[in-house]
Amino acid sequence: MTDLLRVRDLSTRFFTEEGQINAVEGVSFTVEAGSVLGVVGESGSGKSVTGLSLIDLVESPGEITSGEIWYNNADLAERVESDRPEAVDGDFVDLRRLSEAERRSLRGSAFSMIFQDPMSSFNPSITVGEQIAEAAEVQRRASANPRSTRSRTQGYGLGRMLLDGVLPDRSYTSEESWDRAVELLERVGIPDPAERAEEYPHQFSGGMLQRAMIAQALAGDPDLLVADEPTTALDVTIQAQILDLLADLQETMEMSVVLITHNLGVIARVADRVSVMYAGEVVERGTLDDVFDDPVHPYTKGLLGSVPDIDRPGERLEPIAGNVPDLVDANMPDRCYFADRCPKAMTDCLTRPPEYEVSGNHRARCVLAEREYSEADAVSDARLSGPTDGGAGAASDGSSAPDGEVSDD
Amino acid sequence: MTDPLVRVDGLEKYYYENDTLLDRLTGAEPEAVRAVDGVSFEVREGETLGVVGESGCGKSTLAETLMRLREPTGGSVTFDGDPVYDLSGDDLDAFRRRAQVMFQDPFSSLDPRMTAGEIITEPLAIHDVGTVAERRERAETLLEEVGLSADQIDRYPHEFSGGQRQRIGFARALAIDPEFIVLDEPVSALDVSVQAQVLNLLADMQAERDLTYLFIAHDLSVVRHISDRVAVMYLGEVVEIGPTEEIFESPQHPYTKALLESVPRADTDERDRVVETIRGDVPSPRNPPSGCSFRTRCPELIQPPGLDVPQATFREISDFRTRIENGDIDVDLRWEQVGDANREDRAAFVDSLREEAFDEPLPDADEETVREAIRALADGDRETAAATLRERYRSPCEAVEPALPAGDHPDACLLNEQPDDVEAAREEWEAEHDASGVGTPSQ
Numbered sequence: 104m105t106d107l108l109r110v111r112d113l114s115t116r117f118f119t120e121e122g123q124i125n126a127v128e129g130v131s132f133t134v135e136a137g138s139v140l141g142v143v144g145e146s147g148s149g150k151s152v153t154g155l156s157l158i159d160l161v162e163s164p165g166e167i168t169s170g171e172i173w174y175n176n177a178d179l180a181e182r183v184e185s186d187r188p189e190a191v192d193g194d195f196v197d198l199r200r201l202s203e204a205e206r207r208s209l210r211g212s213a214f215s216m217i218f219q220d221p222m223s224s225f226n227p228s229i230t231v232g233e234q235i236a237e238a239a240e241v242q243r244r245a246s247a248n249p250r251s252t253r254s255r256t257q258g259y260g261l262g263r264m265l266l267d268g269v270l271p272d273r274s275y276t277s278e279e280s281w282d283r284a285v286e287l288l289e290r291v292g293i294p295d296p297a298e299r300a301e302e303y304p305h306q307f308s309g310g311m312l313q314r315a316m317i318a319q320a321l322a323g324d325p326d327l328l329v330a331d332e333p334t335t336a337l338d339v340t341i342q343a344q345i346l347d348l349l350a351d352l353q354e355t356m357e358m359s360v361v362l363i364t365h366n367l368g369v370i371a372r373v374a375d376r377v378s379v380m381y382a383g384e385v386v387e388r389g390t391l392d393d394v395f396d397d398p399v400h401p402y403t404k405g406l407l408g409s410v411p412d413i414d415r416p417g418e419r420l421e422p423i424a425g426n427v428p429d430l431v432d433a434n435m436p437d438r439c440y441f442a443d444r445c446p447k448a449m450t451d452c453l454t455r456p457p458e459y460e461v462s463g464n465h466r467a468r469c470v471l472a473e474r475e476y477s478e479a480d481a482v483s484d485a486r487l488s489g490p491t492d493g494g495a496g497a498a499s500d501g502s503s504a505p506d507g508e509v510s511d512d
Numbered sequence: 513m514t515d516p517l518v519r520v521d522g523l524e525k526y527y528y529e530n531d532t533l534l535d536r537l538t539g540a541e542p543e544a545v546r547a548v549d550g551v552s553f554e555v556r557e558g559e560t561l562g563v564v565g566e567s568g569c570g571k572s573t574l575a576e577t578l579m580r581l582r583e584p585t586g587g588s589v590t591f592d593g594d595p596v597y598d599l600s601g602d603d604l605d606a607f608r609r610r611a612q613v614m615f616q617d618p619f620s621s622l623d624p625r626m627t628a629g630e631i632i633t634e635p636l637a638i639h640d641v642g643t644v645a646e647r648r649e650r651a652e653t654l655l656e657e658v659g660l661s662a663d664q665i666d667r668y669p670h671e672f673s674g675g676q677r678q679r680i681g682f683a684r685a686l687a688i689d690p691e692f693i694v695l696d697e698p699v700s701a702l703d704v705s706v707q708a709q710v711l712n713l714l715a716d717m718q719a720e721r722d723l724t725y726l727f728i729a730h731d732l733s734v735v736r737h738i739s740d741r742v743a744v745m746y747l748g749e750v751v752e753i754g755p756t757e758e759i760f761e762s763p764q765h766p767y768t769k770a771l772l773e774s775v776p777r778a779d780t781d782e783r784d785r786v787v788e789t790i791r792g793d794v795p796s797p798r799n800p801p802s803g804c805s806f807r808t809r810c811p812e813l814i815q816p817p818g819l820d821v822p823q824a825t826f827r828e829i830s831d832f833r834t835r836i837e838n839g840d841i842d843v844d845l846r847w848e849q850v851g852d853a854n855r856e857d858r859a860a861f862v863d864s865l866r867e868e869a870f871d872e873p874l875p876d877a878d879e880e881t882v883r884e885a886i887r888a889l890a891d892g893d894r895e896t897a898a899a900t901l902r903e904r905y906r907s908p909c910e911a912v913e914p915a916l917p918a919g920d921h922p923d924a925c926l927l928n929e930q931p932d933d934v935e936a937a938r939e940e941w942e943a944e945h946d947a948s949g950v951g952t953p954s955q
């Protein structure tokens with residue numbers, strides 16, 4: 104399989120009054136063409152910011168501070184080569200080294216994104232059809248003239264991704280774009296699409312609106328769809344419908360998908376490869392089998408052990424003690440970020456572990472990829488004390504209360 | 513697990529919309545939202561009864577009504593033999609001590625300037641239990657018991673993480689030493705690793721203190737993990753109830769089956785598991801379907817006597833009928849799409865809609881009926897179109913309302929055992945329906 108995207112050492116920080124927050128910290132991964140990469144993690148793991156970083160949607164006070172995002176697109180490479188040879192490597196282009204205008208022209212057509220809450224992606228006072236038609240129109244005009252991309256739905260999801268500025272002209276969309284919108288609605292499984300296109304967002308159910316947002320995101324026929332918790336707000340029967348739809352679209356449209364979620368079941372259902380994130384880092388990555396059946400990192404194991412198994416009930420859950428750290432730079436110790444919650448923490452872990460190769464493309468940021476756990480090297484809880492959740496009944500707990508303020512998880 | 517501690521009987525909670533004075537003056541009909549629509553079950557002493565269902569199924573309204581935080585529209589609840597809605601004075605006070613509730617966000621209704629200790633002891637203060645010093649001591653003990661530390665007693669909610677806040681909420685529910693706790697989505701806002709900590713805590717406390725739980729959640733894995741018995745709700749009704757193991761291993765109601773199948777498993781075999789997703793959305797509780805409330809989505813919808821088309825075809829025909837009945841199909845727009853301003857080419861109209869509406873092949877007789885209906889639609893006669901389909905494809909599931917029979921693991925589906933009056937109603941309906949001569953068409 105060829106790679107569509109190679110992300111290298113990507114870091115995104117937020118510069119807030121409370122200090123510098125390292126939301127994404129030296130993250131690397133690869134998205135293969137025509138496949139689904141699942142990014143899984145808990146709140147505060149940096150998974151959403153990673154998604155936003157990929158398509159350059161990080162907003163102030165956030166900023167991508169370093170890293171490379173190599174995008175495989177021969178046409179683009181050829182176009183850019185003469186102006187910016189340093190941004191080109193074969194068919195790959197480093198998006199970080201493109202101008203902002205160049206990057207912007209890729210939104211919608213090369214990359215697109217859908218979010219957890221479809222309501223926030225639609226302007227409540229414009230019909231669903233009109234908004235999707237606008238996305239189609241923007242793409243249509245952009246391919247003719249990359250500088251004319253303006254949308255009235257600015258501020259709402261995909262609209263926001265397009266450009267600043269408001270275009271009050273009602274006849275902005277062409278009939279062609281309207282037809283395309285209806286076609287897209289039909290493609291995402293909305294019955295009576297021509298009728299529904301005339302309706303406003305509040306007339307749609309949650310599941311239908313999620314479909315409409317997907318239709319909007321597909322308007323530019325993107326190579327990559329970033330889906331951030333696309334089914335989290337939905338009921339489980341509707342979630343199953345949307346996952347089916349995403350899998351089907353990914354296959355028939357030969358797109359790649361980066362699926363960001365906290366739900367391991369959703370990952371297992373649709374992902375080919377998995378990146379597990381913790382405290383801004385990818386702590387383990389590999390194929391679905393690598394990560395689910397042969398996890399190396401204790402956090403990955405802990406995550407899998409925390410989920411009650413609907414088919415094998417009864418066993419006591421084995422939660423991970425403690426809480427996710429707060430990612431404020433000053434509070435991040437220079438050691439394995441998981442050490443204070445890790446049942447296997449050793450003296451080796453007091454130096455920040457690099458990403459080790461486990462096998463093939465299976466990587467883990469944990470010393471256990473290289474060595475066995477040994478009781479003799481274990482570090483005491485006292486040396487690692489940090490914010491914990493107390494964790495009554497938690498397997499390896501016993502730590503006392505936090506000293507400082509605890510961030511919200 | 514012997515006597516029922518709580519007995520819920522035919523509980524109803526309706527909300528009324530369009531019920532302002534102005535609405536009444538203008539004669540607008542108040543519209544009932546049937547949030548809880550005739551629910552009966554028991555909670556036995558010492559058990560955890562899980563209640564699952566999707567959003568809008570009424571499970572949270574059930575919790576609030578059961579605890580008498582809202583007055584019911586109908587039905588009754590008895591707690592340890594006492595009729596909850598008839599209690600007053602000391603008896604009501606006693607009920608409010610013996611039964612507690614904990615919500616998904618226990619702090620949303622509390623003053624953010626209260627400390628953890630004040631939050632935990634508030635129920636004691638309300639019921640005037642102990643001195644201030646005794647209450648504080650109690651709060652310290654409780655903090656330790658729920659896995660926090662006593663010296664956190666003077667902190668404010670925002671200083672705690674989500675998991676810790678949930679522990680404090682639980683300590684508050686425990687403060688007055690209740691026997692029964694309603695837990696409404698207590699872990700659904702938490703990250704999975706923290707969720708597991710709280711689930712273990714709930715289980716430990718139940719064992720230690722002989723608590724009885726009503727555990728409401730949408731996450732089926734969590735419900736299976738914690739419950740002894742499970743009730744499945746759909747559109748304000750309990751459609752199936754029984755021992756957890758039986759509900760999950762041999763679900764009887766088509767909705768329960770669909771719900772269980774829909775849950776994605778965190779397992780590498782998940783990719784290859786075939787999931788028959790059910791279509792459509794949950795209908796509005798403002799206007800629930802006649803007969804069985806699940807019939808608009810049910811993959812096992814029962815065919816009328818004499819009809820025998822493939823099940824997937826029957827489902828598609830029924831969906832098409834619903835679209836016509838609801839006026840989802842805009843005839844003018846369709847004519848526009850056919851590109852025939854004079855509306856002469858009826859065949860083209862029929863072909864285009866027929867193609868769009870059906871993926872499954874139609875048997876000849878059904879092809880004819882469907883086309884006849886679309887022809888009526890093309891002429892703008894929605895009534896006739898709907899009637900044509902209704903006459904041939906009316907399902908017993910829309911005429912007869914299923915109910916929960918007695919027993920250990922009942923379900924409300926006409927395919928399974930039903931109470932005598934429901935069986936009788938169905939027989940009567942089918943006899944009438946057969947007699948009307950719509951029966952068997954030629955193949």
Ligand code: SF4
Nearest residue numbers: 439442445452469470
């Ligand atoms: S590096 Fe050490 S502390 Fe970190 S996860 Fe691995 S074993 Fe645990």
Ligand code: SF4
Nearest residue numbers: 804807810909925926
């Ligand atoms: S009564 Fe009919 S519609 Fe309802 S669940 Fe049973 S088969 Fe399905």
